[in-house]
Amino acid sequence: MKKLLCMIIALVILASVCTVSIGATTPPAAYIGDVNDDGKVNIVDATIIQRVLAELEEETVYIRYLGDTDKDGFLTVADATKIQRRIAEIDKYYGGDWYNYDMMVDDFYADYYSGVARVGEPVTFTMNSRAGSPILSYKLYVNDECVATSETDNSLTYTFDKSGMYDVRMETVAMFATGERNLYDYVVIDKEENEELKFKTIYSTGKYWGTYAYNQDGMKMYAEGIGGTAPYQYKFEFSRRLDGAIYDPWDTSEVELTVQDYSEQNYFELPKIVPEYSYGYPGTIDCKMNIYIKDVHGDIVSKSIEFYYDEHPIG
Numbered sequence: 646m647k648k649l650l651c652m653i654i655a656l657v658i659l660a661s662v663c664t665v666s667i668g669a670t671t672p673p674a675a676y677i678g679d680v681n682d683d684g685k686v687n688i689v690d691a692t693i694i695q696r697v698l699a700e701l702e703e704e705t706v707y708i709r710y711l712g713d714t715d716k717d718g719f720l721t722v723a724d725a726t727k728i729q730r731r732i733a734e735i736d737k738y739y740g741g742d743w744y745n746y747d748m749m750v751d752d753f754y755a756d757y758y759s760g761v762a763r764v765g766e767p768v769t770f771t772m773n774s775r776a777g778s779p780i781l782s783y784k785l786y787v788n789d790e791c792v793a794t795s796e797t798d799n800s801l802t803y804t805f806d807k808s809g810m811y812d813v814r815m816e817t818v819a820m821f822a823t824g825e826r827n828l829y830d831y832v833v834i835d836k837e838e839n840e841e842l843k844f845k846t847i848y849s850t851g852k853y854w855g856t857y858a859y860n861q862d863g864m865k866m867y868a869e870g871i872g873g874t875a876p877y878q879y880k881f882e883f884s885r886r887l888d889g890a891i892y893d894p895w896d897t898s899e900v901e902l903t904v905q906d907y908s909e910q911n912y913f914e915l916p917k918i919v920p921e922y923s924y925g926y927p928g929t930i931d932c933k934m935n936i937y938i939k940d941v942h943g944d945i946v947s948k949s950i951e952f953y954y955d956e957h958p959i960g
Contacts, residue, residue, distance in 0.1 A: 673743035674778060674821040678728050680712045688732060694725040710744070710779045710820060747777030748822035751855060753815060754848035760832045761845055761871065764808050768833075771800040772826060773850060776819035786814040805833040842873025842944045847936065849915075854958045857915065859927065861957070864915040866934060866950075873940035880937040881905040881913035885930055885954075907939055918954050929953040 678686040680693045694712045696702040714727040730736040752773040762768050785793040785801040793801040813828040851864035870877040883903045920927030937947045
């Protein structure tokens with residue numbers, strides 16, 4: 646009986662660990678419908694929406710989003726009516742409920758490597774983010790000066806006018822949180838003539854909070870070439886340890902290799918891996934990607950990247 650009880654407790658602990666690692670979120674920051682943010686959804690909130698629609702009161706960001714009770718992207722009389730129906734208990738619930746303080750930056754990358762970006766040629770920086778409240782804007786800073794901003798576009802472009810070293814920062818600004826990522830010591834060079842073939846950039850998308858996560862769909866690794874003679878073809882060799890051991894390039898045992906041969910497709914879709922749990926934690930799986938770029942003359946350059954799969958971060 647004691648042994649059975651211990652097994653049940655262990656299973657409960659394991660289930661709780663798995664649930665927390667994926668499902669934990671921050672506390673509510675504001676409730677949808679609570680337009681004046683006093684902790685209650687009542688007739689005052691409906692009245693504020695009506696006053697804004699009648700242009701008797703100025704619309705704020707909080708009113709716009711907290712008042713959008715049907716979440717159709719517009720503040721209308723239907724939103725005030727929805728609150729009134731809830732107060733009258735005609736509608737018990739309406740969708741959405743609340744916004745929280747979550748901010749998760751999944752990917753941040755530039756379309757030029759540091760040391761490859763050139764004077765006078767636009768560089769695009771991209772930040773893929775998710776937030777627990779509406780995203781209001783994206784901002785790009787170079788040496789702490791805001792050089793580009795957008796309310797909707799998470800890819801922002803800047804053209805450097807002289808060579809040198811820069812600190813680049815991009816922000817995702819949501820209603821209740823801000824996320825940022827940095828590229829320190831980002832090197833910009835003068836344009837070269839007759840460049841040899843090389844990598845313009847390598848980047849990945851679809852990660853979870855910056856992590857190559859187990860059970861994650863849609864993760865891709867991209868490469869782009871520059872120099873030589875276009876068009877280019879790309880080859881990817883993805884290998885992973887089957888036993889979770891640290892990757893050893895000299896040991897080919899217990900390694901699964903997947904090859905995507907030369908083609909014009911410049912990305913490789915990473916496989917979805919279902920982890921094997923041991924003592925409630927799967928550990929990491931070490932991986933390696935060899936990437937090759939070939940131009941029309943048959944010149945080839947290559948790079949190797951080592952990374953690993955891990956659990957979804959809490960959030």
